[in-house]
Each structure stands twice: as structure tokens, then as C-alpha cells.
Amino acid sequence: MHILFTRPLEDSEELILKFRDLGHKVSHMPVIQIEKVEYEKINFLDYKAVIFTSANALKFLDTKLIDKKIICFCVGSATEKKALSLGFQNVITAEGNVRTL
Template identity: 65%
Template sequence: MHVLFTRPIDDSKDLILKFKSLGHIVSSIPVISIKKKEYSKIDFSSFKGIIFTSSNAIKFLDIKLLDKNIKCFCVGNATELLAKEKGFQNIFSAEGNVNNLKEIILQNFKSSEGKLLYISGETITFELDKFLISEGLNVKRVINYSSDPIEKFNEILIDDLKNNVPDIVYIYSQNSAISFKNLIKNYNLQNHWMNTNLMCISEKTSSVLNDIKWKKIFLFNPGEEEYLLYKI
């Protein structure tokens, strides 16, 4: 099958290699760019737990003064892997599902333990901090990166996309969906997707692209990409 990934290349490279090793044709057209945002100095000693809903949140966080034995809650496998590489010792992972993540946090962190630090991007699909606060936890959210749409693409890539329409497209965020939809409209690709399966990380994400005619739309959690190949 021909698979298209739309995340920044650093976030997709392991999956690209994996899918190629399985004999699939793989294309990569990143539709967003990730940029670091400046944030106020953090007194890490004030927190007894830390939450990451993206590996980018770890990449752009200065953790030299952070106790790596702190309870570390990660949304999925890629985030967990990077947390381990950075030296975190006490990791709880939700395997890619923010709904599972909130339950894991509630099961493993009590309000009596102290404050939680939530590191995230500027745009989030679920307001995890507000949910946890409503459950009685003390949470501070710090934004340390943004996801900016890419508006111009290499014409050779676009021509190749027109001539070799993917069987599967993976979309990982609402921002990515918006940017991918703009790509489709700006390059007159609206009628190319009737035999393509769209894989989206959430209903909010898929709703952006609902007016495009797809073969089928699936929802998935990061880490399930290979498994989904066998559902088609």
C-alpha cells in the first residue's frame, strides 16, 4: 500500500522506516512546522508530577534542574520513549489516548501529593488541565511550542501526489487537518481521495476533512498505525 504521513519528518521517521520494511510505499508531506515558544522560568521544585501530551513538549523543555524521579505522565509510546531517553525514571504511559491518560493520572496522583505541571503545545484537542482541576487536582499548564501551518509545498511533491494518490493518509492533529485541507483546496486535489482511507487522531480532527470524499474514515491512537493496515 501507499501510505502518506503528514507530521514533521522527525516525528514520522521511525514509522516511515517501519512501513518501508514491511514493503509499503511511503510518502511524507509535513503540513505543519513545530516551533519553540519562550516561557517563564519554571520552579520545578514546586511540582510533584509532570504531564506531557506530546514528545515536542519534552523536546522544547529545559529539564536540567528537573528531578527525573518525578512522576511523569506521557500520552503515548513516542512520548514515553523520549522521556526515557531524557532520564525520567517514574513514567506512566497511556499508549496514545488522552482519555486513558486522564484516568491514569487520577489513579496515580492524589491532590495531597502537591502540584502537577502540564507542558503542552499552544493548540490542544482536549483541555486536560481544566478537567484535572475540576477533579480536585492543582495543575499549572505551560505552553512551550506552537504548530504553524505550512502554506507552500514543493510542486514536484504535489505532482507526485496527484499521480500516485495514497491508499492511506494519517492526520495527527486538528491543526494538521486544517493545513492538509488547505493543501487539497489550494492545489485542486478535491476529487482525488475516493479510494483513500483517512486515519485521524480524533473526531475533531476528522470533522475538518468530512466534506472531502474519502473511501473510509478511521479514528486511531498513536502506536496503532501498523495495526490499522490490517483493518482495511
């Protein structure tokens, strides 16, 4: 099987290596560019939980302003992995789509 990855390399590298190791032909053509957008600062102390629908949301968020014990809903395993790596302690993961959140 030939698999084409279109996301930036840092978002695809792990899967590229995994599929290559399984013997698949892999191409990488990044056609999606993920950029930070400016947003109004949020006082996370006003909330009991947060929902992350993407690991990229966590990548661009100033997580120093958030209590790491807050309930953290993540859309899938990649988002969960990123949240845990940033120190979030109360992570609940869905099955990879927003509907299951």
C-alpha cells in the first residue's frame, strides 16, 4: 500500500515511521499548514473543565495559565498524549472524534 501524509512533518513523523516499518511505501507532501491564531486571553479559573479537539490546540495554548488538575477532555489519543506531556493530570479521552466527547 502507498500512503500519502499531508500534515506537517512533526504531526506525521511517528505514523510515517510506523507505516514504513510495516513495509508500506510512504510519501510526505505537507499541504496543510498549522498556525497559531491570536485569541482573547481566557481565565481558566472560571471553568471546571476544558475540551481539546486537537493536539495542535494544546501546542499553541499558554498552558502555564491553567491548573493541571482541571478536567481535560481530549478528542483522541494524540491529543491525550500531548495533554499528558504538558502535565495535565485529569485527562478523559474520546475515541478520536468530537461526537464521542
